[in-house]
Amino acid sequence: MTPSPSPINRPAVVAVSLWVGLLIGISRWVGLQSYHWFPVQASNAAPLVDGLFSFETTIGTFVFLAVASVMAWVILRHRAEKYDASDAEPIEGNTKLEIIWTAIPFVLVMAIAVYAMKVNTSLGVLGPMEHIHLADAREQQGGYPGDRLPAESIEVVARQWSWEFRYPEAGVSSTELHLPLDQPVTFRLVSEDVLHGFYIPAFRLKQDVIPGRAINFNLTPTRIGRYRLRDSQFSGTWFAANQADVVVDSQDDYQAWLKQAAALPLQAGISDAVVEYQQRLQQTPTPGWATVKPAPPPQVNVPGSNALPHDA
Amino acid sequence: MCPDPMPFPTTPEAMTTTPSLHQDQPPLSWTRYFGFSTDAKVIGIQYIVLAFFFFLIGGFLAMIIRGELITPPADLVDRTVYNGLYTMHGTIMLFLFIFPVLNGLNNLLIPTMIGAPDMAFPRLNTAAFWLVPVFGLLLIASFFVPGGPAYSGWWSYPPVSIQNPLGNLISGQSLWLLAVALSGVSSIMGAINFVTTILRMRAPGMTLFRMPVFCWTALAAQSLQLIGLPALTGGAVMLLFDLTVGTSFYRPEGGGDPVLYQHFFWFYSHPAVYVIILPVFGVFSELFPVYSRKPLFGYVYVCLASFIIVGLGLIVWVHHMFPSGVTMWMRNLFMFTTMLIAVPTGVKVFAWLGTIWRGKLQLTTPMLFCLGGLINFVFSGITGIMLATVPIDIHVSNTYFVVGHFHYVIYGAAVMGIFAAIYHWFPKFTGRMPYEGLGKLHFVLTFIGANLNFLPMHPLGLMGMPRRVSSYDPEFAFWNVLASLGAFLLGVSIIPFLLNMISSWARGPKATHNPWNAIGLEWLLPSPPPVENFEEHVPTVISRPYGYGTGLPLVEHQAEIERQLTLQEASA
Amino acid sequence: MTTTTPQPLAEHGEAHGGHNMTGFIIFLCSESVIFLAFFSGYALLKLSALNWLPAGVEGLEWRTPLLNTVVLVSSSGTIVLAEHFKAKDKLWLFRGFWLLTMAMGSYFLYGQAVEWGGLQFGFTSGTFGGTFYLLTGFHGLHVATGILLMGLMLVKSFLPGNYVGGEQGVQATSLFWHFVDVIWIVLFLLIYVWQG
């Protein structure tokens, strides 16, 4: 049953249009605000991701405010009088309206999806994924299987609970990740035990590291600074402490760092988990529940630091 | 077909004899709630009460979690303990609170709403219920086995979940798997029962398109259980073998693939979120008409939308795995399917808005919970759409943005909807009225608490704070303090609820058969209904539900039935 | 239930017998998803494996399993015959064919056990061993359940007043048996035929 067509009420139409205009304005403003909710933009992906998010925030804010306005209006204006138990006018539906509110969300979400797909394509973060034998990854400890790596690629080895970065061409290894500014880099992500997540919020990028696979992952840093790399796929007891620093250097500084590092002898890299595990062993009774023992810290040229102030 | 069409006695003689039927009931003693009853109404209440018992435990764990997270270092509990706590919090809340509480509503509402005397398989129903305390005990017992409970998250992703540091056969993880498997068996038994009951035991005249929306959503949700759960069970069996006998389905060393498990897990666990929300959509669809005094707007579309959600819900699971090593074409494909879910869901949301529009709103406790739940749901749906777009998800997946999204939808929408349902149908099944004042206090505390608790999680996620961490960098402290304060407020909010339930059940004012002046078969039964509901005197349904303001009766001889109920109430 | 006399409560439960078949069919649909999960797991693991067969294993011998398959699949026919005679109230013929079906099922299980006994690999021999035993074992469990159900129905046929409340048990068992057969056909294709 459709409601009897009510005569067009001019002031109402004007008021609703004004209100919708206001909501659009507010939504755009919130959309622009959303850029401030992120850490600094430090990779070529960041502006794209933030732009998409801003677009979605604008649409989302509008949808939310529109629904909230209707609810607020109804709550304020369409309340039953006290002791009025009578029924309202029985409107059972309106096919035209129903078609409209099926179509509009459809168009909106498809617009978002197409936009997002474009972003995906221009990011091109994912390279091929090869299946490897886990045993191979183990064999590589200490040595660099340079013949198997694409040129200019940095090998990232995730463990319970430390990160190791290997620069095969320079023959350098480190527990602090150094990257040259504005240069595309390819990572080869491998894990020696469980799932880990390679996540650098300032880059807006993340990729799980999967034991038994080597995953190629591409990005370009665009801002000099010190950032956090966080394990993003739960990996056991010291998951929270499995963080490393990412330092984006100018080209010159980066080359200098590599050269310097290559000259340093191998030493134990950073593993907060190992430190905490040692402390834990000293306590009696051992606190908490059973845990997997952390892998020994990787032997690297540069331990670096993960306690300096970071930009994001 | 049952129940058999049964002409309602219309002669005056027959009329006067009918009430006596309802009086030779066995004496209703509270002790029946502690035994193996086969009465769906008893089982329903058993489910709900047991679920809230576990809700307190799960909530208690959440309080410790928020206590730990109020400061950056891991200082309140050991890291191993933290990991066990959040794992058990998620598991208990989902498998021991939300699914059981919804099955409780199903038990109470499905038979009474469709005019069936009971479920199709009453004994199966009993068995399904009693499995819940069994696996609940198993799960709680896992806190006390050597090595502690499962700690690999409610996803139990291998290889972490098969690491088993102590090497014991009986470990927290193996008990966890056993409990989840039993929960699956119980849910399947329940689902078979609900679906059969809805399909085969409707009142005469109640065609599918005269069925209350709650039954439609229950049918949709339970179909998802039937399709999804076996996949999870299959995946979990393989995980159990990897953990206990050393097979290598998911073990990379033996050629297995850890990502395969993720597909099994999410093939079920994504649909599971619609198993949670669909019945709540049903509750909204029932309650908005009652408290707006208007028919549900676009009833047929709302019914059909549930099944569109079922269809789409089965083909979106990879959105939980965007960064997990799936290829680009999969990412794009599953992004599109996921986005489409906004459409049928939007149809429902707009239908509710159309229902309350120009209604005569009564802001009772249940209505407040519905309105609050609806606005929270829209918010969480929008963050869901953000998560569905791959580039955003790549940044925020496994961060607090996700935790914020799903607590908004689960606590902010689903649990609020469940509270609405409890307040609304409380008089029907206990025969007592809940107190409005306490109810409104409960609503205000819940609404503020939930928003204060879960809104700050979104900026945290955008800033890059991972979930499942026992310690975090100091820049995240501010929002975490707010979230923890909100959590403690939520903890407090449960006090007026419990007080209300206990005191009004014990000595609240007696409820009439239809205190909210609602339309529906369940409101044509005495409060509380007799054991076999309408018994043989099932009224014949002659119109669609929600005929508010239309003046159309729902069933044949409606006036007589109501007069009789009123007479009965007056004489009692 | 067409008179107005109130039914005693205790009897009401029996009146719901008509829903059993609906419930059972729903159960079977759900059950098939578990197999679907195992099948897709098998296919995915096989397709992505570097070394599918464990060292020293050449492949599976398919001739004896094929014979087993023929026996099992034909037993779907004998059970239909049994049901047919049941419908005609030829109880002895029903029992005969019913028993024959049980025997064929048991022969299949026996064949499976013999095959398992002669294999060079175990449950923990990589993903091939794991999935092979998982699939055949889980299916075997269903065959055993089917035989058990048939045994129960056979006993019931000797009880006085047998099948008065309808022969749903027989129908359900037979449906289950067809289900188990169809699953086996897919399984056979996946494991024995697709060896390349």
Ligand code: HEA
């Ligand atoms: C009841 C539970 C529930 C519900 C209903 C939903 C609903 C939705 N969820 Fe959510 N979700 C969870 C519970 C739920 N979710 C849980 C528990 C997790 C995490 C599990 C874990 O990791 O532990 C999760 C995680 C999760 C992820 C994975 C994030 C990650 O781990 O990286 C994604 C990604 O796509 C997602 C998306 C969605 C979408 C698109 C919807 C949609 O259904 C929402 C649709 C609704 C609306 C859109 C609002 C109403 C519509 C309108 C008003 C129309 C107009 C709207 C627009 C034009 C936008 N959810």
Ligand code: HEA
């Ligand atoms: C139904 C589902 C449900 C519900 C209702 C809740 C409710 C709450 N959750 Fe839950 N949560 C999940 C499901 C749910 N959660 C899931 C699935 C996860 C993911 C787990 C994983 O990652 O594996 C999760 C994870 C999760 C995290 C992230 C942990 C992490 O990643 O490290 C946090 C952190 O704040 C959190 C907090 C809360 C809070 C504060 C509440 C509050 O709403 C709780 C309010 C509590 C009460 C109202 C009761 C209070 C009781 C008392 C005060 C004392 C009672 C005492 C006794 C009698 C014992 N939850």
Ligand code: CUA
């Ligand atoms: Cu079903 Cu009587």
Ligand SMILES: [Cu+2]
């Ligand atoms: Cu999902």
